[in-house]
Amino acid sequence: MIQFKNVSKSYQNRLALNHISLTVESGTTTVLIGSSGCGKSTLLRAVTGLVNPDSGEIFLNEVRLTSQTLPELRSKIGYVIQEGGLFPHLTAEKNLQLMPKLLGWNMRKIRERINELAELTALPIETMQSYPSELSGGQRQRVSLMRALMLDPQILLLDEPLGALDPIIRRELQEDLREIFRRLKKTVLLVTHDLGEAGFFGDRIVLMKNGTLVQQGSLSDLVQRPADAFVTEFVNAQRSPLEELVR
Amino acid sequence: MKKIFSSLCIVSLSLACLPAGMALDWMNLAPAFAADTSNETIRVGSKKFTESVILGEIVRQLLQSSNEPGQRHPVLHRAELGGTRILWSALQSGDLDLYPEYTGTLTEELLPKGVANSEDAIRSALKAQSIGMTRSLGFNNTYAVGMKKSLAKRLSIRTLTDLKTHPELKLGLSSEFKQRPDGWPAVQKRYALPQRNIKALDHEVAYRALESDEIDLVDLYSTDAEIDYYQLLVLEDDLKVFPRYESVLIYRLDLLQRAPEVGAFLTKLEGSISETEMISLNADAKIRHIPEAKVAQDFLNAHFGIQRTQATESVAFQILERLREHLGLVLKSMFFSILVALPLGIWASRRPWSGQVILTTVGIIQTIPALALLVMLIRPLKALGFQGIGDTPAVVALFLYSLLPMVRNTHSGLSGISQQIRESAEVLGMKSFARLRLIELPLASSFILAGIKTAVVINIGFATLGALVGAGGFGQPILTGIRLDDHSLILQGAVPAALLALAAQGFFEVLERWIVPRGLKLKSRA
Incomplete structure (x- = not known):
């Protein structure tokens, strides 16, 4: 479970997060959505410790996030970013082995875990010997997800994980991801700017604007019962020409 | 990884x-136990011009020629050190025990201002710094300014005063001479010379530039081997600007305690080299390409009957x-x-x-x-x-x-x-x-x-x-x-x-x- 209590953060007089309170229940997926600069990434990064809130508290499974608890809590979160953040000088396998090795796992355990995750993410085991630059964008994101899952964290944080992929690969990976979230019962916080993707993943969608939460609910809540004019505007802006045509 | x-x-x-x-x-990088071990080796230094290297070699070979067992010290010649300041500092700090110097350099550059250019005055000023000095080795190697004889004749130049009327002349001066107060600045001021085209050149390079007419005037040492070789005219210092540069050896006074026999050797060298002899020694090395060690050996043989063959590598x-x-x-x-x-x-x-x-x-x-x-x-x-x-x-x-x-x-x-x-x-x-x-x-x-x-x-x-x-x-x-x-x-x-x-x-x-x-x-x- 992730809890934000009254979290605020500002950069040079600009309020990026304005007294945010939000709870992501264990085993559910919450999607943060909004225009760029609305604070959705900042909120996600606050959970990783990369952003340090000016005030308010964050709890991960009832443990308050502080500089003391951060190292321990980091082993309980998996983090995936848009370009994967894989280390270019290491093969996929070495990327995956980094943390387990530092934590003293034996090689057999590491190999078993890699096999298990390769199967889960539908990656052929041969790709493990490739360097990131030799993988396709979709493969890179799958390896990145594997790396995030290596230590079997309870919490998964994904920042625009599919943002850089072309539509077909993106669609394929969306389905695989949703399947993995459900199967593993992880607590997921995902950031996207795509409403369709948000509706696809999210048990709940949280729409943000200027560092505040505008509306929370399912996709149909946002479409049918918009909290204000901004929500309507945001929803309408994402209707595709295709949809108009079908209608 | x-x-x-x-x-x-x-x-x-x-x-x-x-x-x-x-x-x-x-x-060599560990702190040297120099203070205690230096009485073993005598360190001779020399500047990076031929005359100094020859003198350094003469001193080295002379000191090594001692036949008394027990009085024999290994002698190290650190030749061609990069400038007067390096040698002077090394002598003061004890990295060198002695090196050939000139009285004019001592009064004009190394000693505090106001020390008269006489042997007694210099000797007592040096003594205050625990440094001793021999009497003149026998020659005065003063600064001079020279030009090709042919050009001098054409322009009717004989003295430094004559330069006044030829502002177009190009100078190639050693950077030391160009800078030091008893060098070009003194000449230019005293004679009120108008030349402005002055390049700083290495002394050896300057001779070659002179030969190819890239420059017209060079600074010289009056015992330079090249004066005859390049047919140069040494311009008369008619207003007596240049101080005397008597050749001497300066040494740390504690050297005489560590190696008492050194004093007698140094005295031996006093007055032993005339100006013409020095020019000839310089010419042996520079023009006839005889190694300095051999030049020094021949000199010691001729003057003191010391025979010692140099191992050549x-x-x-x-x-x-x-x-x-x-x-x-x-x-x-x-x-x-x-x-x-x-x-x-x-x-x-x-x-x-x-x-x-x-x-x-x-x-x-x-x-x-x-x-x-x-x-x-x-x-x-x-x-x-x-x-x-x-x-x-x-x-x-x-x-x-x-x-x-x-x-x-x-x-x-x-x-x-x-x-x-x-x-x-x-x-x-x-x-x-x-x-x-x-x-x-x-x-x-x-x-x-x-x-x-x-x-x-x-x-x-x-x-x-x-x-x-x-x-x-x-x-x-x-x-x-x-x-x-x-x-x-x-x-x-x-x-x-x-x-x-x-x-x-x-x-x-x-x-x-x-x-x-x-x-x-x-x-x-x-």
Whole structure:
């Protein structure tokens, strides 16, 4: 479970997060959505410790996030970013082995875990010997997800994980991801700017604007019962020409 | 991964172990126990012009000629040191015991202002600094200004006063003469000379420029071998501007306690060399290309009946010996430089503010002229218990000059790592040192290696300057070659130094293939 209590953060007089309170229940997926600069990434990064809130508290499974608890809590979160953040000088396998090795796992355990995750993410085991630059964008994101899952964290944080992929690969990976979230019962916080993707993943969608939460609910809540004019505007802006045509 | 990190350290270690069997004389870097052991060896110095080297050789061979067992001291001649200041500081600090000097230089440049140019006045001023001086060796080698006889005749120039009416004349002066108060500034002021086209040239180069008419006037020493050779007219100093430059030997007074027999030898040399004899000795070495050691030996034989044959070394042996010295300078300085530069570069990349301070500081060090740095190092090194001349100051100077490329490249290599990569490593839970070791250093490895490569190549070139402080190396034949206008000797130093730089370059290309991770060399599939 992730809890934000009254979290605020500002950069040079600009309020990026304005007294945010939000709870992501264990085993559910919450999607943060909004225009760029609305604070959705900042909120996600606050959970990783990369952003340090000016005030308010964050709890991960009832443990308050502080500089003391951060190292321990980091082993309980998996983090995936848009370009994967894989280390270019290491093969996929070495990327995956980094943390387990530092934590003293034996090689057999590491190999078993890699096999298990390769199967889960539908990656052929041969790709493990490739360097990131030799993988396709979709493969890179799958390896990145594997790396995030290596230590079997309870919490998964994904920042625009599919943002850089072309539509077909993106669609394929969306389905695989949703399947993995459900199967593993992880607590997921995902950031996207795509409403369709948000509706696809999210048990709940949280729409943000200027560092505040505008509306929370399912996709149909946002479409049918918009909290204000901004929500309507945001929803309408994402209707595709295709949809108009079908209608 | 471990390979990558340790490899960076191995660069320095493998550098240090590269030439198998080369015994690195690490002891030279340990604080020298000079004060106690120096009564064993007598150290003679000489300046980097032929006359001084000949005089230094005469002193060395004379002191070594003692037949009394028990009175025999090993004598070391540190020849061709890079300038008056280096010798003077080394004499004061005890790195040298004696060297040939000129009275005019003592009064005008080395002693406090106001000491009269007479032997007694100078001797008592020196005594206050625990330094002794012989009487004149017999000749006055004063400064003079000269030009080709043919040109002088055409322009009807005979004296310095005559120069007034020829403002178009071009001068090529040694930088020392151009600067020092008893040199050109005094002449120009006293005679009110109008010439403005003045180049600072090495003394030896100036003669060649004069021969090819690129310049018209040069400064001379009145015992220069070239005066006759190039058919020069020494312009009369009709207003008596130049002080007397009687040739003397100056020595540390404690030398006479450590080696009492030295006093008698030095007295022997007083008044023994006339001006014409000195010109002839200079001509033997410079024009007839007789090695200084042989010139000195012939002189001692003729005057004192001292016969002693000089062992001559083969060219191959000399080159190997220079290689050993040169590599010693490069490897020692690079070893320490890598050890210091990498942490500095890492620190600079982590703390932007102190990073600026570090980068600026190593940048400023780079702008200090080598000779100035070498002179400046003598006293601090001595105070720390190191040798002020020899290879220690050369290693320290090379160490300082090597910092910039390595610190800067380490800094930019690390700073260039993308924020995404840094953050990914951090959120994975990697500790700061693990991030540095496993992620950041490998990613910056090609930058860091390029910095080390640049530093080594620059270092190999710079190490030729080590000869200015008696550190030997390939700079020694270059220095001697320039002095004697001996091109083959210059090449004996310049070619191996260049080959060494190329070899270093090649070594690093190979090392780069091994160290830089393969993943960084692949083209993205994108």
